[in-house]
Amino acid sequence: MVTHLHFDHYAGVSVEKGGAWEPTFPNAVHLIPLRDWNMPDVADARAKGDRDVTTTLGVIEKAGLVRLVEGRVGITRGVYVEPFPGESPGHQILTVASGQKRCYCIGDLYHTVEEAVEPGLVATWTDRDTLVASKVRFASRASRERALVLSGHMDPGRVSVIAGTPRWKAV
Ligand SMILES: [Zn+2]
Known part of the structure:
Protein backbone atom coordinates (compact mmCIF):
# COMPACT_ATOMS: atom_id res chain seq x y z
CA MET A 1 0.00 0.00 0.00
CA GLU A 70 -11.29 4.95 -1.03
CA GLY A 71 -12.31 4.39 2.55
CA ARG A 72 -11.35 1.43 4.69
CA VAL A 73 -10.10 -1.53 2.65
CA GLY A 74 -9.23 -4.94 4.05
CA ILE A 75 -6.14 -6.71 2.73
CA THR A 76 -6.18 -9.85 4.79
CA ARG A 77 -7.32 -10.80 8.27
CA GLY A 78 -6.21 -8.05 10.67
CA VAL A 79 -4.54 -5.98 7.96
CA TYR A 80 -6.28 -3.02 6.42
CA VAL A 81 -5.84 0.50 5.12
CA GLU A 82 -7.90 3.41 6.33
CA PRO A 83 -8.01 7.11 5.44
CA PHE A 84 -6.43 9.66 7.76
CA PRO A 85 -6.40 12.66 5.40
CA GLY A 86 -4.79 16.07 5.70
CA GLU A 87 -1.17 15.52 4.66
CA SER A 88 -2.81 14.88 1.28
CA PRO A 89 -6.49 14.47 0.35
CA GLY A 90 -6.34 10.67 0.34
CA HIS A 91 -3.58 10.01 2.88
CA GLN A 92 -4.15 6.55 4.37
CA ILE A 93 -2.52 4.44 7.04
CA LEU A 94 -1.98 0.70 7.42
CA THR A 95 -3.13 -1.28 10.43
CA VAL A 96 -1.65 -4.64 11.34
CA ALA A 97 -3.62 -6.27 14.14
CA SER A 98 -2.79 -9.45 16.01
CA GLY A 99 -4.99 -10.32 18.97
CA GLN A 100 -5.09 -7.16 21.11
CA LYS A 101 -1.87 -5.81 19.59
CA ARG A 102 -1.84 -3.09 16.97
CA CYS A 103 0.82 -1.68 14.72
CA TYR A 104 0.18 1.34 12.53
CA CYS A 105 2.24 2.46 9.54
CA ILE A 106 1.16 6.08 9.49
CA GLY A 107 3.05 7.51 6.52
CA ASP A 108 3.25 11.25 7.12
CA LEU A 109 0.51 11.68 9.73
CA TYR A 110 3.52 12.78 11.83
CA HIS A 111 6.87 13.78 10.31
CA THR A 112 8.46 14.65 13.66
CA VAL A 113 7.97 14.11 17.37
CA GLU A 114 6.92 17.77 17.62
CA GLU A 115 4.04 17.10 15.23
CA ALA A 116 3.01 14.08 17.30
CA VAL A 117 2.81 15.93 20.62
CA GLU A 118 1.38 19.18 19.27
CA PRO A 119 -1.73 18.39 17.16
CA GLY A 120 -1.93 21.98 15.89
CA LEU A 121 1.59 21.86 14.48
CA VAL A 122 1.34 20.87 10.81
CA ALA A 123 3.36 21.38 7.64
CA THR A 124 2.51 24.32 5.38
CA TRP A 125 1.25 22.20 2.45
CA THR A 126 -1.37 20.33 4.47
CA ASP A 127 -5.11 20.81 4.84
CA ARG A 128 -4.75 22.03 8.40
CA ASP A 129 -8.18 21.39 9.92
CA THR A 130 -8.49 17.98 8.27
CA LEU A 131 -5.03 16.95 9.42
CA VAL A 132 -5.54 18.17 12.99
CA ALA A 133 -8.76 16.13 13.17
CA SER A 134 -6.93 13.06 11.79
CA LYS A 135 -4.10 13.46 14.31
CA VAL A 136 -6.46 13.82 17.27
CA ARG A 137 -8.51 10.81 16.15
CA PHE A 138 -5.38 8.71 15.61
CA ALA A 139 -3.65 9.64 18.87
CA SER A 140 -6.64 8.76 21.01
CA ARG A 141 -7.03 5.39 19.32
CA ALA A 142 -3.33 4.50 19.29
CA SER A 143 -3.01 5.57 22.92
CA ARG A 144 -5.95 3.42 24.03
CA GLU A 145 -4.50 0.45 22.13
CA ARG A 146 -0.88 1.05 23.24
CA ALA A 147 -0.10 0.60 19.57
CA LEU A 148 3.30 0.54 17.94
CA VAL A 149 3.52 3.51 15.55
CA LEU A 150 5.76 3.54 12.48
CA SER A 151 6.05 6.87 10.69
CA GLY A 152 7.73 7.39 7.34
CA HIS A 153 10.23 9.86 8.81
CA MET A 154 10.63 8.96 12.50
CA ASP A 155 11.94 6.20 14.69
CA PRO A 156 9.24 3.79 15.94
CA GLY A 157 7.34 4.82 19.03
CA ARG A 158 4.10 4.94 20.94
CA VAL A 159 1.75 7.84 21.49
CA SER A 160 -0.16 8.20 24.75
CA VAL A 161 -2.75 10.85 25.40
CA ILE A 162 -2.63 12.04 29.01
CA ALA A 163 -5.20 14.64 30.12
CA GLY A 164 -5.85 15.49 26.48
CA THR A 165 -2.17 16.00 25.64
CA PRO A 166 -0.38 13.53 23.38
CA ARG A 167 3.07 12.35 24.44
CA TRP A 168 5.55 10.39 22.38
CA LYS A 169 7.85 7.65 23.55
CA ALA A 170 10.44 6.18 21.21
CA VAL A 171 10.61 2.39 21.21
ZN1 LIG B 1 7.18 12.01 3.50
Missing part, protein backbone atom coordinates in the same frame (compact mmCIF):
# COMPACT_ATOMS: atom_id res chain seq x y z
CA VAL A 2 1.06 3.55 -0.68
CA THR A 3 0.11 5.96 2.11
CA HIS A 4 -0.05 8.99 -0.17
CA LEU A 5 1.23 10.30 -3.47
CA HIS A 6 4.18 12.39 -2.39
CA PHE A 7 7.28 11.34 -4.30
CA ASP A 8 9.26 10.19 -1.25
CA HIS A 9 6.46 7.70 -0.52
CA TYR A 10 6.04 6.13 -3.95
CA ALA A 11 9.43 6.46 -5.68
CA GLY A 12 10.24 2.89 -4.63
CA VAL A 13 7.45 1.24 -6.62
CA SER A 14 9.74 0.90 -9.64
CA VAL A 15 13.36 0.03 -10.25
CA GLU A 16 15.66 0.64 -13.24
CA LYS A 17 17.12 -2.47 -14.82
CA GLY A 18 19.35 -2.16 -17.88
CA GLY A 19 17.88 1.22 -18.76
CA ALA A 20 14.24 0.11 -18.41
CA TRP A 21 11.91 0.73 -15.49
CA GLU A 22 10.19 -2.27 -13.93
CA PRO A 23 7.87 -2.73 -10.97
CA THR A 24 9.88 -3.34 -7.79
CA PHE A 25 7.17 -5.73 -6.62
CA PRO A 26 5.79 -7.34 -9.79
CA ASN A 27 3.38 -9.58 -7.88
CA ALA A 28 1.94 -6.78 -5.72
CA VAL A 29 -1.36 -5.02 -6.22
CA HIS A 30 -0.58 -1.46 -5.08
CA LEU A 31 -3.38 0.14 -3.04
CA ILE A 32 -3.26 3.84 -3.85
CA PRO A 33 -5.69 6.45 -2.55
CA LEU A 34 -8.05 7.55 -5.33
CA ARG A 35 -8.16 11.09 -3.97
CA ASP A 36 -4.40 11.42 -4.32
CA TRP A 37 -4.44 9.90 -7.82
CA ASN A 38 -6.86 12.70 -8.74
CA MET A 39 -4.87 15.51 -7.07
CA PRO A 40 -4.26 18.26 -9.63
CA ASP A 41 -0.45 18.03 -9.46
CA VAL A 42 -0.47 14.24 -9.88
CA ALA A 43 -3.11 14.28 -12.65
CA ASP A 44 -1.19 17.08 -14.37
CA ALA A 45 2.13 15.25 -14.14
CA ARG A 46 0.53 12.10 -15.55
CA ALA A 47 -1.12 14.03 -18.40
CA LYS A 48 2.16 15.77 -19.28
CA GLY A 49 4.20 12.58 -19.08
CA ASP A 50 6.39 13.95 -16.30
CA ARG A 51 9.42 11.67 -15.97
CA ASP A 52 9.20 11.29 -12.18
CA VAL A 53 5.68 9.94 -12.61
CA THR A 54 6.05 7.90 -15.81
CA THR A 55 9.04 6.02 -14.34
CA THR A 56 7.22 5.22 -11.10
CA LEU A 57 3.40 5.31 -10.99
CA GLY A 58 3.28 4.95 -14.79
CA VAL A 59 5.25 1.70 -14.60
CA ILE A 60 2.91 0.02 -12.14
CA GLU A 61 -0.16 1.44 -13.87
CA LYS A 62 0.96 -0.05 -17.21
CA ALA A 63 1.63 -3.37 -15.51
CA GLY A 64 -1.96 -3.40 -14.17
CA LEU A 65 -0.76 -3.29 -10.57
CA VAL A 66 -2.64 -0.20 -9.41
CA ARG A 67 -5.82 -0.46 -7.39
CA LEU A 68 -7.31 2.90 -6.50
CA VAL A 69 -9.02 2.77 -3.11
Whole structure:
Protein backbone atom coordinates (compact mmCIF):
# COMPACT_ATOMS: atom_id res chain seq x y z
CA MET A 1 0.00 0.00 0.00
CA VAL A 2 1.06 3.55 -0.68
CA THR A 3 0.11 5.96 2.11
CA HIS A 4 -0.05 8.99 -0.17
CA LEU A 5 1.23 10.30 -3.47
CA HIS A 6 4.18 12.39 -2.39
CA PHE A 7 7.28 11.34 -4.30
CA ASP A 8 9.26 10.19 -1.25
CA HIS A 9 6.46 7.70 -0.52
CA TYR A 10 6.04 6.13 -3.95
CA ALA A 11 9.43 6.46 -5.68
CA GLY A 12 10.24 2.89 -4.63
CA VAL A 13 7.45 1.24 -6.62
CA SER A 14 9.74 0.90 -9.64
CA VAL A 15 13.36 0.03 -10.25
CA GLU A 16 15.66 0.64 -13.24
CA LYS A 17 17.12 -2.47 -14.82
CA GLY A 18 19.35 -2.16 -17.88
CA GLY A 19 17.88 1.22 -18.76
CA ALA A 20 14.24 0.11 -18.41
CA TRP A 21 11.91 0.73 -15.49
CA GLU A 22 10.19 -2.27 -13.93
CA PRO A 23 7.87 -2.73 -10.97
CA THR A 24 9.88 -3.34 -7.79
CA PHE A 25 7.17 -5.73 -6.62
CA PRO A 26 5.79 -7.34 -9.79
CA ASN A 27 3.38 -9.58 -7.88
CA ALA A 28 1.94 -6.78 -5.72
CA VAL A 29 -1.36 -5.02 -6.22
CA HIS A 30 -0.58 -1.46 -5.08
CA LEU A 31 -3.38 0.14 -3.04
CA ILE A 32 -3.26 3.84 -3.85
CA PRO A 33 -5.69 6.45 -2.55
CA LEU A 34 -8.05 7.55 -5.33
CA ARG A 35 -8.16 11.09 -3.97
CA ASP A 36 -4.40 11.42 -4.32
CA TRP A 37 -4.44 9.90 -7.82
CA ASN A 38 -6.86 12.70 -8.74
CA MET A 39 -4.87 15.51 -7.07
CA PRO A 40 -4.26 18.26 -9.63
CA ASP A 41 -0.45 18.03 -9.46
CA VAL A 42 -0.47 14.24 -9.88
CA ALA A 43 -3.11 14.28 -12.65
CA ASP A 44 -1.19 17.08 -14.37
CA ALA A 45 2.13 15.25 -14.14
CA ARG A 46 0.53 12.10 -15.55
CA ALA A 47 -1.12 14.03 -18.40
CA LYS A 48 2.16 15.77 -19.28
CA GLY A 49 4.20 12.58 -19.08
CA ASP A 50 6.39 13.95 -16.30
CA ARG A 51 9.42 11.67 -15.97
CA ASP A 52 9.20 11.29 -12.18
CA VAL A 53 5.68 9.94 -12.61
CA THR A 54 6.05 7.90 -15.81
CA THR A 55 9.04 6.02 -14.34
CA THR A 56 7.22 5.22 -11.10
CA LEU A 57 3.40 5.31 -10.99
CA GLY A 58 3.28 4.95 -14.79
CA VAL A 59 5.25 1.70 -14.60
CA ILE A 60 2.91 0.02 -12.14
CA GLU A 61 -0.16 1.44 -13.87
CA LYS A 62 0.96 -0.05 -17.21
CA ALA A 63 1.63 -3.37 -15.51
CA GLY A 64 -1.96 -3.40 -14.17
CA LEU A 65 -0.76 -3.29 -10.57
CA VAL A 66 -2.64 -0.20 -9.41
CA ARG A 67 -5.82 -0.46 -7.39
CA LEU A 68 -7.31 2.90 -6.50
CA VAL A 69 -9.02 2.77 -3.11
CA GLU A 70 -11.29 4.95 -1.03
CA GLY A 71 -12.31 4.39 2.55
CA ARG A 72 -11.35 1.43 4.69
CA VAL A 73 -10.10 -1.53 2.65
CA GLY A 74 -9.23 -4.94 4.05
CA ILE A 75 -6.14 -6.71 2.73
CA THR A 76 -6.18 -9.85 4.79
CA ARG A 77 -7.32 -10.80 8.27
CA GLY A 78 -6.21 -8.05 10.67
CA VAL A 79 -4.54 -5.98 7.96
CA TYR A 80 -6.28 -3.02 6.42
CA VAL A 81 -5.84 0.50 5.12
CA GLU A 82 -7.90 3.41 6.33
CA PRO A 83 -8.01 7.11 5.44
CA PHE A 84 -6.43 9.66 7.76
CA PRO A 85 -6.40 12.66 5.40
CA GLY A 86 -4.79 16.07 5.70
CA GLU A 87 -1.17 15.52 4.66
CA SER A 88 -2.81 14.88 1.28
CA PRO A 89 -6.49 14.47 0.35
CA GLY A 90 -6.34 10.67 0.34
CA HIS A 91 -3.58 10.01 2.88
CA GLN A 92 -4.15 6.55 4.37
CA ILE A 93 -2.52 4.44 7.04
CA LEU A 94 -1.98 0.70 7.42
CA THR A 95 -3.13 -1.28 10.43
CA VAL A 96 -1.65 -4.64 11.34
CA ALA A 97 -3.62 -6.27 14.14
CA SER A 98 -2.79 -9.45 16.01
CA GLY A 99 -4.99 -10.32 18.97
CA GLN A 100 -5.09 -7.16 21.11
CA LYS A 101 -1.87 -5.81 19.59
CA ARG A 102 -1.84 -3.09 16.97
CA CYS A 103 0.82 -1.68 14.72
CA TYR A 104 0.18 1.34 12.53
CA CYS A 105 2.24 2.46 9.54
CA ILE A 106 1.16 6.08 9.49
CA GLY A 107 3.05 7.51 6.52
CA ASP A 108 3.25 11.25 7.12
CA LEU A 109 0.51 11.68 9.73
CA TYR A 110 3.52 12.78 11.83
CA HIS A 111 6.87 13.78 10.31
CA THR A 112 8.46 14.65 13.66
CA VAL A 113 7.97 14.11 17.37
CA GLU A 114 6.92 17.77 17.62
CA GLU A 115 4.04 17.10 15.23
CA ALA A 116 3.01 14.08 17.30
CA VAL A 117 2.81 15.93 20.62
CA GLU A 118 1.38 19.18 19.27
CA PRO A 119 -1.73 18.39 17.16
CA GLY A 120 -1.93 21.98 15.89
CA LEU A 121 1.59 21.86 14.48
CA VAL A 122 1.34 20.87 10.81
CA ALA A 123 3.36 21.38 7.64
CA THR A 124 2.51 24.32 5.38
CA TRP A 125 1.25 22.20 2.45
CA THR A 126 -1.37 20.33 4.47
CA ASP A 127 -5.11 20.81 4.84
CA ARG A 128 -4.75 22.03 8.40
CA ASP A 129 -8.18 21.39 9.92
CA THR A 130 -8.49 17.98 8.27
CA LEU A 131 -5.03 16.95 9.42
CA VAL A 132 -5.54 18.17 12.99
CA ALA A 133 -8.76 16.13 13.17
CA SER A 134 -6.93 13.06 11.79
CA LYS A 135 -4.10 13.46 14.31
CA VAL A 136 -6.46 13.82 17.27
CA ARG A 137 -8.51 10.81 16.15
CA PHE A 138 -5.38 8.71 15.61
CA ALA A 139 -3.65 9.64 18.87
CA SER A 140 -6.64 8.76 21.01
CA ARG A 141 -7.03 5.39 19.32
CA ALA A 142 -3.33 4.50 19.29
CA SER A 143 -3.01 5.57 22.92
CA ARG A 144 -5.95 3.42 24.03
CA GLU A 145 -4.50 0.45 22.13
CA ARG A 146 -0.88 1.05 23.24
CA ALA A 147 -0.10 0.60 19.57
CA LEU A 148 3.30 0.54 17.94
CA VAL A 149 3.52 3.51 15.55
CA LEU A 150 5.76 3.54 12.48
CA SER A 151 6.05 6.87 10.69
CA GLY A 152 7.73 7.39 7.34
CA HIS A 153 10.23 9.86 8.81
CA MET A 154 10.63 8.96 12.50
CA ASP A 155 11.94 6.20 14.69
CA PRO A 156 9.24 3.79 15.94
CA GLY A 157 7.34 4.82 19.03
CA ARG A 158 4.10 4.94 20.94
CA VAL A 159 1.75 7.84 21.49
CA SER A 160 -0.16 8.20 24.75
CA VAL A 161 -2.75 10.85 25.40
CA ILE A 162 -2.63 12.04 29.01
CA ALA A 163 -5.20 14.64 30.12
CA GLY A 164 -5.85 15.49 26.48
CA THR A 165 -2.17 16.00 25.64
CA PRO A 166 -0.38 13.53 23.38
CA ARG A 167 3.07 12.35 24.44
CA TRP A 168 5.55 10.39 22.38
CA LYS A 169 7.85 7.65 23.55
CA ALA A 170 10.44 6.18 21.21
CA VAL A 171 10.61 2.39 21.21
ZN1 LIG B 1 7.18 12.01 3.50
